[in-house]
Amino acid sequence: MEREIRVSESVISRADIRGTASGVMFMAFFGTVWADVGIGGLQGLGSIWLLILAIFIGATLFFSGIALIRSSRNLDSTNTHGSKNINVNKWFNIVFATEFLLIIIAAIICNTVGHFDWFFPIMAIIVGVHFFPLAYLFQVKAYYFTGTLLCLLAIVTLLFVPLKSSLGQHQINTWWTLVGLGSMLILWITSLVILSVGRRLLRMARDQ
Template identity: 55%
Template structure:
């Protein structure tokens, strides 16, 4: 990217990253809520939706603010953004295939409790190429945390524990809420970077 020019697409790429984190973070929170088997359902659902919605609004506002930037970019930047979009599609597609395979194996072997911890590891692994692709170092941290969370859940926690009249699916609760917090936190970091890019584009390279 040109040192003295921040194109609109750069800020919008960050904004769409925020939207992704808001959406998938909220889905993971839903997995955690499901693992509680009805315990605290309403309040946890409201809280999760509030977190996700707040982050989602931040991404939408960033998209709107990016309209102030020029969409002009150098030929080199244009090629790089096109390559980035292509590789993102490939990485995201491979992640989906791996998750589908994991789901099929866990279902076929009647061990579906394993699925969400394994999925957390797959999601974590996909952050490593994204960190290089988008030049966001924090993605390495997010990927490592997700992989560690999934592995630690499988190795150190019982799959289920009783809680009053409920049978809690501990693995789902752990990776569900843990992954949600990691993704929401990552979304907040990407949002801050997007705002920094926006300010730099509007006010010049000194920002």
């Protein structure tokens, strides 16, 4: 889901900055998707205002990635990675396709056995696991933490948190709320981390 090009130790190109920016944008978008899952778990409790807030935060992060791309327009467009990028892109597509396929299979199985409440925690585990090969491919250590936190969040929720709980007279789906909002925070924080890296690379590129 996050297509980020590894940075050369000697020359930082426009492609390096744009690859980092794409990571910011992907994290922002999918963090907002997870926010919708969490808000849905609240089953109407303050949903509209929380959704507006989530969209605002997600859009702010997303457009920060776009701003990073715009700021890189005057950088050297030379790509020194060549065949390495082709190989990375190939494996990225394989990882992404595998993740998507597993999510579809999980949705079908959970729906078939009548336990769709399990779907989003299982999906969070699948998404978390997919970050490990991406961390290796793109040499982004932060992705190891992102993947670990997503997996732990889902596993702890499944093992120790009741499926349903009540807030006064209002019942919520605790699993969806915790996994959705927790995954939202994890991905948005990762987006901020990548954004800070991208801005640092941009400053370095301008000083080259």
